[in-house]
Amino acid sequence: MIENNQLQAYGWNQHWDDVLSRHFANASENLSPARVIAQFSHSYSLMTESGEHSAVVTGKFEFNAAKRGDYPAVGDWVLVAQLPNERRSVIHAVLPRRSAMVRKVAGQVLEDQIIGANLDYLFIVNALNLDFNLRKIERYLIAAWESGAKPIVLLTKADLVDDPANFASQVEQIAPGVPVHVVSAHRDQGKEALQAYMQPGNTIGVTGSSGVGKSTLLNWLAGEDLQHVQGIRESDARGRHTTTHRELFLLQGGALFMDTPGMRELQLWDADEGIQHAFSDIEALADHCRYRDCRHENAQGCAVLDAIEAGELDAKRLANYRKTSRELARLARKDQAGSAKSGQKSARAKPSKPRPRANQFADWDND
Template sequence: MKNRDTLLHQQHLAYGWNTDWNNKMEQMPTSSRPLVPARVIAQHSHSYQIMTPGGEHTATVTGKYEYNATLKSDFPAVGDWVMAEKLPGETRSVIHYLLPRQSAMVRKAAGSAVDDQIVGANMDFLFITNALNQDFNVRKMERYLIAAWESGAAPVILLTKADLCEDPEAFAARMENAAPGVPVHLISALQDQGKEQLLPYLQPGKTIAVTGSSGVGKSTLLNWLAGEQVMDTQGIREDDARGRHTTTHRELFLLPNGTLVMDTPGMRELQLWDAHEGLEQTFSDIEELASNCRYRDCRHEFDPGCAVLQAIEDGTLEAKRLHNYKKTARELSHQVRKENSLAKKANKAAGSSTRKNQNRTKAGSWDME
């Protein structure tokens, strides 16, 4: 029995369990049910795959959990640690609680509804990938950086398919200018170039999420890091150098060296969610310049004494970068106003419903009298 417990404990350690998670577990509500910690390793439309002390199980949340959830982010996501109960005689579990997240990459859910979606949870590093072909786009990478800084994970930029580029160092320099303080690495999985630069991140128990647009080589990168074929891959379209969708769901893989790598579906467009701190971090160079403007409320347009416009004139700041900063700031502000408006309507509707229920209760009391 002791050897079995040791083996199960080692399995938990392999998936990133440590004293911090143990402390979070001890702070969760006590339960009479035999709950155990488990990590979400795959997410499907209505179910999850979780790694429990007894092995891999299929899982769903309890009815109470689903009833109390307000946003999509209230539900478990790949990378989350949960408290689960094994169903007797089955390799299925039900999830009762979600342990507080250490980090989470969040985006606005698709559609017109104001809701969020967790791309991945509890990552130590976030590999943001962009291919060095016709799909290279600095402005798009800035959006990913905003979400990355907001997540709480450490962002790392990987410029993939470096073998397809005549001057990869020039692209790396452009990316470094647009990503102050973020490591930028040139790699080519097909040519086996650049892996040594990634070794400091590839540590046992550490979790890395790989994100980026479709066709940047995320699945190829994962196979390269694993040293074996763990994901299917597809080539790029010749007409526009864009990739075909390979990954259709989020999944967490345990590499032979003990690193956990999360593959995510490619995104044509990343819609940001509540990311003002990430905006400031991503555009820290503009924020620093703005602190030297003559006026605190400088709009960086035609204002006299604008340090930001002066930097553009001097050639130390790219005009397109300022444009993207302003555009994204407006987008986030619009989103906040929309969220506040919907919240007010919801509160008003809830208040109206409460008053109606109170009136019905009073009416019932009067009838009884």
């Protein structure tokens, strides 16, 4: 195993040693591993064996990159050549990712964007103010489950409501198998429940809308001001994008915390497995429907509709499930049509079957 305290502090372990041996056994001796700790428009900050370096990709790397998702992302392990007598490196390759939170880029372009790579946990942050929205949390859970990281829901700003436990109960009903924690940095409440995730070497990503308190959460968990924070417009709970780029911070206890800019919208990507996990209660009910192709709309013998009638399932949850499934399937067809028109195989579809694609949150159903 590579013996370097700096790299090990940033998460290098036996798994990555094995990946390096398996995939890059013939790599030049001049190349060494480093972790991407910040990403800017055309450059990166890395933690290397000799400390923090700025970096760019090689011309060959850029030429061979077929899509945005091929480029390094924050959290990636990369192979670099360090420039002599300088605090700069050149990135030659990205090690295969263990996990990655991915979304579709904004607009009509069918292309992926890596929010964070090699995450152990993903904190889905929702504030207990006007931002609170169960439908939004469901969509973030889809992306989280698809990422390969373990989702955790954090309800921040618990000091703003009289009964935060009621909000936590609502989230638990739409997040089967996902831990839900209520926290307040203002009151220093709930930190002890997060310590189980904050172990040395663990990488924790955080995602959510602007103004939910992600940077405040970072500063609170770190015990120091690592990120500047601003207030929000109380009239609509909109944040001001305090964080402008993705960055990985090493906390004093040894955990790694990835802060990300707030999202005004999240478009899903490769989400068929994620939707099965996020709506596992509906998927389980559907197994008992009379017809295998039941649409859960009006068929007699539909176990899902029976559960709604019995008060065991929220009709809004089913509506969001159906809506998301339709939109993902529709965008998958657009992807296939675009690939057929260009005469190329879709780079975003797995060979076995077409993959559902994206969904925009412009018309969330508010509770």
